[in-house]
Amino acid sequence: MIKVEGISKRYPGHTAVDNISFEVEKGQIVGFLGPNGAGKTTTMRILTCFMPPTSGTANVAGFDVLENPLEVKRRIGYLPETPPLYPEMEVAEYLTFVGKLKGLSGDNLKKRVAEVSEKCNVADVSQKLVSKLSKGYKQRVGLAQAIIHNPDVLILDEPTSGLDPKQIHETRDLIKGLAGEHTIILSTHILPEVEQICERVVIISSGKLVATDTMESLKNRMHGSAVIGVTVETPSESGLVQEKLERVAGVSRVILKETLEGGFAFEVESLQGRRVQADLARAVVEAGWNLTELRPVSLSLEEVFLQLTATEASA
Amino acid sequence: MRNILTICQKEIKSYFVSPIAYALMAIYAIVSGFFTYVAVGYFLDRSIGAAAGRGGPMDVNEWVIRPVIMNVGVISLFLIPMITMRLFAEEKRSGTIELLITSPIRDYEIVVGKWLGALAMYACILSLTALNLGVLFMFGSPDWRPVATGFLGMLLQGGCLLSIGAFLSNTTKNQIMAGAMTFGVSLLMWTFDWFTGFKSDAWAKVLAYLSLTAHFEPFSKGVIDSKDVIFYVSVIVLGLFLTTRSLESLRWRA
Numbered sequence: 001m002i003k004v005e006g007i008s009k010r011y012p013g014h015t016a017v018d019n020i021s022f023e024v025e026k027g028q029i030v031g032f033l034g035p036n037g038a039g040k041t042t043t044m045r046i047l048t049c050f051m052p053p054t055s056g057t058a059n060v061a062g063f064d065v066l067e068n069p070l071e072v073k074r075r076i077g078y079l080p081e082t083p084p085l086y087p088e089m090e091v092a093e094y095l096t097f098v099g100k101l102k103g104l105s106g107d108n109l110k111k112r113v114a115e116v117s118e119k120c121n122v123a124d125v126s127q128k129l130v131s132k133l134s135k136g137y138k139q140r141v142g143l144a145q146a147i148i149h150n151p152d153v154l155i156l157d158e159p160t161s162g163l164d165p166k167q168i169h170e171t172r173d174l175i176k177g178l179a180g181e182h183t184i185i186l187s188t189h190i191l192p193e194v195e196q197i198c199e200r201v202v203i204i205s206s207g208k209l210v211a212t213d214t215m216e217s218l219k220n221r222m223h224g225s226a227v228i229g230v231t232v233e234t235p236s237e238s239g240l241v242q243e244k245l246e247r248v249a250g251v252s253r254v255i256l257k258e259t260l261e262g263g264f265a266f267e268v269e270s271l272q273g274r275r276v277q278a279d280l281a282r283a284v285v286e287a288g289w290n291l292t293e294l295r296p297v298s299l300s301l302e303e304v305f306l307q308l309t310a311t312e313a314s315a
Numbered sequence: 316m317r318n319i320l321t322i323c324q325k326e327i328k329s330y331f332v333s334p335i336a337y338a339l340m341a342i343y344a345i346v347s348g349f350f351t352y353v354a355v356g357y358f359l360d361r362s363i364g365a366a367a368g369r370g371g372p373m374d375v376n377e378w379v380i381r382p383v384i385m386n387v388g389v390i391s392l393f394l395i396p397m398i399t400m401r402l403f404a405e406e407k408r409s410g411t412i413e414l415l416i417t418s419p420i421r422d423y424e425i426v427v428g429k430w431l432g433a434l435a436m437y438a439c440i441l442s443l444t445a446l447n448l449g450v451l452f453m454f455g456s457p458d459w460r461p462v463a464t465g466f467l468g469m470l471l472q473g474g475c476l477l478s479i480g481a482f483l484s485n486t487t488k489n490q491i492m493a494g495a496m497t498f499g500v501s502l503l504m505w506t507f508d509w510f511t512g513f514k515s516d517a518w519a520k521v522l523a524y525l526s527l528t529a530h531f532e533p534f535s536k537g538v539i540d541s542k543d544v545i546f547y548v549s550v551i552v553l554g555l556f557l558t559t560r561s562l563e564s565l566r567w568r569a
């Protein structure tokens with residue numbers, strides 16, 4: 001649905017986006033992740049034909065952004081970083097105006113205005129002036145205008161910024177609900193957000209692509225090995241337990257995480273491709289201790305993200 | 316065409332929901348009303364003299380209508396920057412330009428739509444002068460042709476300055492800057508023919524050709540000269556063309 005091929009955007013004396021390529025398939029939600037100034041907004045502006053890339057090209061919904069911008073624009077809904085609102089308009093009037101710009105008319109336009117107002121929870125303020133709305137409502141109106149023409153592709157630049165926790169939750173649900181029929185790219189700083197709603201992530205840092213992968217394999221890739229959390233109930237000393245665990249075949253490292261009342265919590269790292277859970281359990285039980293917990297520990301996206309962007313910065 | 320109308324309607328509406336339209340119309344009503352009053356007063360004074368045998372017969376067209384129309388030309392130099400300064404500067408500042416540019420419409424449709432909206436606003440203001448002059452028709456029977464051509468001239472000259480103002484508004488995010496530049500350029504174009512007073516080389520001729528006054532005067536006398544119409548239309552088209560181009564180049568720079 002979206003195919004980005006080696007796009008770069010250079011400003012005098014400074015490269016904002018440097019040779020980025022990635023692909024997004026139909027119906028996917030992709031999280032666009034990167035620290036401030038990474039080039040997320042710039043990339044999105046290129047995809048929406050707001051500005052052309054300095055080099056490279058992108059294909060959106062089957063059309064090239066340079067050769068056929070009008071067709072691309074017809075198929076894209078875009079929520080810029082600051083919602084593009086006219087303060088002097090009423091909400092319904094504004095949505096009608098945007099609908100007309102996107103080529104809707106007549107009954108269909110009226111129907112769509114009503115539908116998106118409902119969907120984005122702005123129906124109750126439809127007669128209010130945009131300038132009188134709170135930040136959160138403005139953001140929702142911005143989202144409503146992006147989907148008014150039911151576009152194939154949705155590009156959302158920080159859709160949940162400035163919302164309260166309840167609204168963030170609602171907006172995420174809304175975006176998840178839009179997936180499937182729409183292909184969505186959203187940028188964000190909030191990592192749990194990506195974990196919750198995105199199937200894939202594209203991570204960029206200072207203009208360069210750092211990683212693009214599914215959520216799972218990205219987390220796995222960070223650690224060649226799997227990490228297992230083991231909690232043992234025992235009267236013995238921690239050193240003894242640790243030694244015992246280390247001696248299990250396939251275990252590469254054991255770290256004492258916490259000393260509990262009558263026991264210890266460890267993190268056990270295994271060699272790549274080895275399933276050591278069963279052996280660990282047997283070792284603990286054979287030593288006469290109680291195994292109270294045995295679970296895979298996955299790295300939080302936060303850690304993955306920091307690790308990836310940090311290597312990039314130091315490289 | 317539909318897109319042009321959509322943009323144009325939105326522009327007109329945004330003038331009339333903000334205080335700009337009413338403020339401009341009120342200021343204009345007072346100033347042009349005053350000018351008309353002075354012209355009429357002057358005319359009455361002179362015609363009493365004429366009736367007493369001094370000087371020839373007096374003509375309302377010559378003594379009231381023409382000066383009033385010429386004065387409107389001058390007032391428009393002040394009005395037009397205030398109409399055009401927000402056209403693009405405001406959209407750039409608030410970020411709504413991103414909505415317009417990423418919508419499936421062409422750049423020239425945005426530009427022409429905005430220009431037409433501004434022209435409609437200007438025409439509303441001019442209609443106040445029509446009211447002033449209408450009074451003269453109630454009490455006398457002046458020649459209506461110079462009035463009609465005068466309005467055509469005012470619209471053409473206004474269209475010209477509006478198109479220049481639209482271009483300048485597209486070069487900045489700052490409304491005041493846009494307004495100030497438009498005012499400066501308008502004033503220069505209004506006074507270009509002063510050059511011919513003391514110089515007659517090629518440059519003076521070029522500048523005199525670019526002078527708005529020189530092209531406006533025939534209209535106020537009831538004369539439509541195709542060379543004046545061509546001049547105005549070309550400046551309008553050129554201004555709109557440049558605005559469209561700068562909207563394109565905005566993206567390369569943005």
Ligand SMILES: Nc1ncnc2c1ncn2[C@@H]1O[C@H](COP(=O)(O)OP(=O)(O)OP(=O)(O)O)[C@@H](O)[C@H]1O
Pocket residue numbers: 011014015016034035036037038039040041042043568569
């Ligand atoms: N008009 C411009 N002229 C010069 N440099 C620019 C311009 N616009 C953006 N940049 C630079 O390009 C880089 C990328 O900016 P961009 O807005 O794409 O980052 P971002 O990933 O969206 O950041 P954020 O998370 O803060 O929104 C930044 O270093 C920024 O300073």
Ligand SMILES: [Mg+2]
Pocket residue numbers: 040041042081157
């Ligand atoms: Mg950004």
